[in-house]
Amino acid sequence: MEKVRLQKFMADAGVASRRKSEEMIATGHVRVNGKTVVEMGVKVDHSDKIEVDGMPLETEKKRYILMYKPRGVISAVTDDKDRKVVTDLLKDDVRERVYPIGRLDYDTSGLLLLTNDGEFANHLMHPRYHVDKSYVAKVEGTLTTDEIRSLEKGIKLTGYTSARSKVTVMSKDKKKHSSIVRIVIHEGHNHQVKNMFDAVGHQVIKLSRERYDFLTLEGLVSGQYRDLSRQEVADLKKEITDRK
Incomplete structure (x- = not known):
């Protein structure tokens, strides 16, 4: 097997994401062949003895x-x-x-x-890989055409502007003053869907992700x-x- 960077080897073995693995290396949690490694350039393969917090790293089948x-x-x-x-x-x-x-x-x-x-x-x-994620939200009130257009075009949020999305109003309940809305995005910022609806004045009451790509x-x-x-x-x- 060709040697690969330690953080990739750890990620592939299921320890954590590559970025989190890099953090673990930099903070001294990883040893290779008995020596603590803090550099990112170290390359390893299955012949090397790798330990994370003192526990031997065993490669696992992908799940x-x-x-x-x-x-x-x-x-x-x-x-x-x-x-x-x-x-x-x-x-x-x-x-x-x-x-x-x-x-x-x-x-x-x-x-x-x-x-x-x-x-x-x-x-x-x-x-950047544009993997679509579809959510169904129960929101307060009824979205106007302009609000839908704003959400679909991309709306300014704290620290970023959301990418284009697709919004469909599935149903409206005038008595309860609420709507069921499907929104398709390809980003994954914290609380993004809730923040997008909040930005146009509609608080999310209930939210579920119904689809991830296909x-x-x-x-x-x-x-x-x-x-x-x-x-x-x-x-x-x-x-x-x-x-x-």
């Missing part, structure tokens, strides 16, 4: 999981407030150290991908998960390659 995340669960592998995290929902059949690709807010439900393939995760999260929640109920098929993984990787 790709689609989960229907419930509300009230953190999109993480640990939580300092001891709240339930998405990996708590995994059963004994998942022994690999998977972690979420991106995140859904604590009170947001829907489609979440988990993997131990760091490069795959980084590509899916990067906005993947849906079909066949799953809240809290369940399944492995992606080989074809689904191949199709996602092909789309990323085609968009480079």
Whole structure:
């Protein structure tokens, strides 16, 4: 096997994303062949003895999981407030150290991908690959045509302007003064969908992600998960390659 950079090796082994692996290296958490490494240029392969926080690093088979995340669960592998995290929902059949690709807010439900393939995760999260994510939101009030146009064109938020999106009003409830709206984006900033609706004066009451590219929640109920098929993984990787 050709030697690769240590942070990539760690990411591929499911330790963490490549960026997080770089942070772990820089802060002295990683040893290679008995020596602590803090530089980013070190290259390794399976013949090297790699330890993370004193634990030997064992390479794992790649795992790709689609989960229907419930509300009230953190999109993480640990939580300092001891709240339930998405990996708590995994059963004994998942022994690999998977972690979420991106995140859904604590009170947001829907489609979440988990993997131990760091490069795959980084590509899916990067906005330049334009991976569409479709959300259904229950919002206060009724969006006007101008508000929809503003959301679709891109709206100024704290620190950035959102990219173009697609907005569809699915239904309106005049008695409850609310609407059901589908919005398709390809970015993943924190609280982005909520902030976009807030920016045009409509607070999100309830939010769910129903689609990730061509993947849906079909066949799953809240809290369940399944492995992606080989074809689904191949199709996602092909789309990323085609968009480079």
